[in-house]
Amino acid sequence: MSEEMKREAAAMALSDVRSGMRLGLGTGSTARHFVDLLGERVRDGLDVLCVPTSEATDRQARDLGIPLSDLDTLDRLDLTVDGADEIDARMNLIKGGGGALLREKIVAAASDRMIVIADASKLVDTLGRFPLPVEVNRFGLGATERAVQVVLSVHGAEGQLKLRRTAAGEPFVTDGGHLILDAFFGRISQPEALSTALLDIPGVVQHGLFLNMCNKAYVAGPDGVRTLVANETRTGS
Numbered sequence: 001m002s003e004e005m006k007r008e009a010a011a012m013a014l015s016d017v018r019s020g021m022r023l024g025l026g027t028g029s030t031a032r033h034f035v036d037l038l039g040e041r042v043r044d045g046l047d048v049l050c051v052p053t054s055e056a057t058d059r060q061a062r063d064l065g066i067p068l069s070d071l072d073t074l075d076r077l078d079l080t081v082d083g084a085d086e087i088d089a090r091m092n093l094i095k096g097g098g099g100a101l102l103r104e105k106i107v108a109a110a111s112d113r114m115i116v117i118a119d120a121s122k123l124v125d126t127l128g129r130f131p132l133p134v135e136v137n138r139f140g141l142g143a144t145e146r147a148v149q150v151v152l153s154v155h156g157a158e159g160q161l162k163l164r165r166t167a168a169g170e171p172f173v174t175d176g177g178h179l180i181l182d183a184f185f186g187r188i189s190q191p192e193a194l195s196t197a198l199l200d201i202p203g204v205v206q207h208g209l210f211l212n213m214c215n216k217a218y219v220a221g222p223d224g225v226r227t228l229v230a231n232e233t234r235t236g237s
Helices: 003-014 029-043 055-063 101-109 141-154 191-199
Strands: 022-025 049-052 079-082 114-119 132-136 161-163 179-183 204-207 216-221 224-229 232-236
Touching: 003 029, 003 114, 003 216, 003 224, 022 029, 029 055, 029 079, 029 114, 049 055, 079 101, 101 132, 101 204, 132 141, 141 161, 141 179, 141 191, 191 204
Parallel strands: 022 049, 022 079, 079 114, 114 216
Antiparallel strands: 132 179, 132 204, 161 179, 216 224, 224 232
């Protein structure tokens, strides 16, 4: 998706923001456009207080002069705007391609509403084509990896389980100091059961299945931005 289309989706999400709101700020290339546009509105006088989902988003927001807080100070947020790696027909998501899934899920869960901004390639009938990120503790990595592999086998994963690495070949480390195992499913037929099975593993901190959390999605494509709301779809500009 072109940067212009990403920005169009982000601009649509900005139309849901009102002065006085407490916002969660997502992480990733599309969310970055939303933060940029929000910064412009803040300079024009929009009154918001925001919680970032990553160190990168925190730095971007501070550079733009966006007022920031945290979930120790704020008990609830009005809205979180974030990207997604996959969106299925029930508005369930896979997130975490950028490695911020734990903080993204904490912030989304503390929000009254979650809006996703994405491109049309992220729409799928069934989750699983994109590798499912599983954030794990460093301690006992081998034992955790073996336990996750058992869960993958039970749930019919078509591919392998791989430790995420940086371009330099080093293990990728999240903002929370954890590691990420990427699980290549192909198709996730029972996301709720898979979620429970993964979280039952002691070494698993969190995973990238965001189930029943997204209320609305703005999906950009060559023909404009589509708005998805629950089971309803309409076309926007």
